[in-house]
Amino acid sequence: MARNFEPRELGEFGLIESIRRRAGPAGRRWVLGIGDDAAVLRPAEGRDLVWTADALIEDVHFRWSTTDPKSLGHKALAVNLSDVAAMGARPLGFLLTLGFPGDTPGRRLDGFRSGLLAEARGAACPLVGGDTVRSPGWSLSISALGEVTRGAALRRDRARAGDRVLVTGSLGGSALGLQLLENGWTRTSTEKRFVRMHRRPKPPYEVGPRLARAGLSRAAIDVSDGLLGDLGHILSRSGVGADLQLDRLPLAPGFRSVCAARGFDPDALALRGGEDHQLLFTVRPDAPDASVLARRLDVRLSEIGVLRRESGIRLFRGDTRVSSASEGYDHFKPVPLRSDK
Numbered sequence: 001m002a003r004n005f006e007p008r009e010l011g012e013f014g015l016i017e018s019i020r021r022r023a024g025p026a027g028r029r030w031v032l033g034i035g036d037d038a039a040v041l042r043p044a045e046g047r048d049l050v051w052t053a054d055a056l057i058e059d060v061h062f063r064w065s066t067t068d069p070k071s072l073g074h075k076a077l078a079v080n081l082s083d084v085a086a087m088g089a090r091p092l093g094f095l096l097t098l099g100f101p102g103d104t105p106g107r108r109l110d111g112f113r114s115g116l117l118a119e120a121r122g123a124a125c126p127l128v129g130g131d132t133v134r135s136p137g138w139s140l141s142i143s144a145l146g147e148v149t150r151g152a153a154l155r156r157d158r159a160r161a162g163d164r165v166l167v168t169g170s171l172g173g174s175a176l177g178l179q180l181l182e183n184g185w186t187r188t189s190t191e192k193r194f195v196r197m198h199r200r201p202k203p204p205y206e207v208g209p210r211l212a213r214a215g216l217s218r219a220a221i222d223v224s225d226g227l228l229g230d231l232g233h234i235l236s237r238s239g240v241g242a243d244l245q246l247d248r249l250p251l252a253p254g255f256r257s258v259c260a261a262r263g264f265d266p267d268a269l270a271l272r273g274g275e276d277h278q279l280l281f282t283v284r285p286d287a288p289d290a291s292v293l294a295r296r297l298d299v300r301l302s303e304i305g306v307l308r309r310e311s312g313i314r315l316f317r318g319d320t321r322v323s324s325a326s327e328g329y330d331h332f333k334p335v336p337l338r339s340d341k
């Protein structure tokens with residue numbers, strides 16, 4: 001299979017044709033998918049369109065030494081679909097601008113394509129077009145389109161003081177996985193599980209649309225840059241602050257023991273580690289208990305804090321304030337994740 005994917009033999013148009021064949025038809029919402037000058041979508045009545053873009057650049061967002069082609073294909077789409085879902089929307093389709101060096105081996109492209117299209121099928125989000133270019137390194141730029149009931153999008157600027165803060169799944173696992181990969185600590189099955197969380201994030205795509213449809217939440221964001229930074233976006237856009245309970249941060253099984261064995265600070269990873277792609281959202285004070293919401297949304301949910309009128313983020317263990325953490329994640333100012341021990 002990989003042999004007939006050699007870019008040198010196929011050329012640009014042969015490659016596009018083989019992507020088109022493997023992607024399959026775009027589905028009934030699309031008048032036209034891959035193959036014309038542009039794709040054609042027939043919009044639905046009573047819906048707002050949601051449109052996002054996210055790029056993964058070799059040696060900026062990923063390195064071939066810490067990932068594999070299939071995982072990369074999965075992740076390139078998953079990070080975009082996570083943004084669509086965090087708006088409360090369901091995906092309609094996506095465009096892919098794929099750049100790679102001329103001497104790229106066919107099996108690398110084939111692996112990327114199969115990871116990407118498997119994720120697309122799982123999320124019922126067809127590939128409807130794109131562009132294919134030569135580039136000094138790999139560059140994956142995806143733009144995804146979704147739809148949400150008119151006026152129901154989950155927005156960063158809709159949180160209010162008194163709202164409760166909830167998050168799906170667990171935090172810090174992806175950042176721990178990356179640290180393990182970079183140090184070559186990937187032997188035990190627990191370590192491998194965190195590596196997989198880094199390479200193959202599984203955003204809870206269903207939760208945002210369910211929240212929007214049920215009118216349970218008005219504000220949400222996917223945790224891509226770390227909890228403090230992403231919560232900080234909701235806070236600054238909504239003009240509020242937050243009290244967070246450190247003991248309620250959801251951690252995956254084995255997270256604390258791997259952190260202890262390898263010398264990482266579990267709180268730092270859970271608060272600042274990026275790329276978990278869990279959904280962080282707020283609900284009104286009188287919304288149902290977290291356990292009731294978890295059952296209704298069919299997802300693991302943790303209530304981690306409450307919004308206040310005072311700006312900034314305050315961290316607590318029980319009633320004890322532990323430290324101020326108003327500064328969010330900054331790409332240009334990384335925070336040490338190792339503990340001092």
Ligand code: ADP
Pocket residue numbers: 016019033034035036037038039096097098127128129130131132
């Ligand atoms: P044009 O020169 O008009 O931009 P292209 O030759 O670049 O056309 O693309 C031909 C068709 O193939 C278009 O429908 C385009 O959207 C699609 N296409 C190109 N590259 C990709 C890709 N990497 N993935 C999916 N569709 C693609």
Ligand code: MG
Pocket residue numbers: 130131132
């Ligand atoms: Mg083109």
